[in-house]
Amino acid sequence: TGSSRPQRILKAVQKNATKGDPQSVISAIDYYCRHKEWAMNVGDDKGLILDSVLTEVNPSMALELGTYCGYSSVRIARLLSPNSKLITVEFNPAFAAIARQIIAYAGLQDKVTIVEGASGDLIPKMKERFGLKSFDFVFLDHWKDRYVPDTKLLEDCGLLRKGTVLLADNVICPGAPEYLKYVRNNPRYESRYYPSVLEYTKAEDGLEKSVFLG
Numbered sequence: 001t002g003s004s005r006p007q008r009i010l011k012a013v014q015k016n017a018t019k020g021d022p023q024s025v026i027s028a029i030d031y032y033c034r035h036k037e038w039a040m041n042v043g044d045d046k047g048l049i050l051d052s053v054l055t056e057v058n059p060s061m062a063l064e065l066g067t068y069c070g071y072s073s074v075r076i077a078r079l080l081s082p083n084s085k086l087i088t089v090e091f092n093p094a095f096a097a098i099a100r101q102i103i104a105y106a107g108l109q110d111k112v113t114i115v116e117g118a119s120g121d122l123i124p125k126m127k128e129r130f131g132l133k134s135f136d137f138v139f140l141d142h143w144k145d146r147y148v149p150d151t152k153l154l155e156d157c158g159l160l161r162k163g164t165v166l167l168a169d170n171v172i173c174p175g176a177p178e179y180l181k182y183v184r185n186n187p188r189y190e191s192r193y194y195p196s197v198l199e200y201t202k203a204e205d206g207l208e209k210s211v212f213l214g
């Protein structure tokens with residue numbers, strides 16, 4: 001039984017990044033995934049769009065659905081103000097274990113809480129478990145067929161407030177056509193598409209930013 005791709009990504013971080021330096025962790029993962037083996041991180045092209053939207057929103061409470069190896073958790077958490085927090089949901093325990101180590105290597109463990117389980121089960125428990133009112137920012141990067149049900153669930157659980165920003169990865173590749181229809185035809189959202197490329201490739205992809213209007 002050999003190593004897994006996430007394990008190899010962790011090793012690349014431990015070998016090439018500087019402990020406590022989030023940017024070096026991001027660069028180490030991007031280098032590895034561009035030159036050694038592809039992986040489904042949001043990547044450096046779409047990552048710059050994520051950075052700019054995040055800086056604009058400056059969230060106190062952020063939610064990420066789909067942690068994978070923690071690459072976007074590090075991208076998000078490194079830009080959060082002091083006392084701001086990121087909760088990230090991961091379904092796969094093996095992914096979560098690697099992400100925890102990568103987030104800790106970046107020195108961001110105090111800003112990030114990784115929750116393991118299905119988003120559909122965890123979202124209804126968030127208010128009580130984390131004593132939070134609502135999220136200021138949500139990054140959707142999990143299973144693409146969960147984007148619509150989980151957005152509806154966030155609405156129904158009162159976890160979105162007037163002005164909450166949803167940013168969805170992969171709306172072109174692998175694609176989230178139902179989600180695009182949902183947010184673009186819904187008067188409760190103001191949506192904008194940011195064209196880009198699929199991580200580490202020249203294939204078309206992009207991010208959809210949707211502001212919840214309450």
Ligand SMILES: O=C(NCCc1nnc(-c2ccc3[nH]cnc3c2)[nH]1)c1cc(-c2ccc(F)cc2)cc(O)c1O
Nearest residue numbers: 040066067068089090091118119141142143170173174
């Ligand atoms: O599947 C993806 N991402 C999802 C991973 C995940 N990590 N965690 C979850 C989770 C977390 C809580 C959940 N609760 C319920 N389902 C859950 C699923 N899902 C994904 C796939 C691609 C991709 C593109 C082109 C290809 F040829 C092949 C692949 C690119 C990307 O940027 C992705 O994000």
Ligand SMILES: [Mg+2]
Nearest residue numbers: 042141169170
């Ligand atoms: Mg993605």
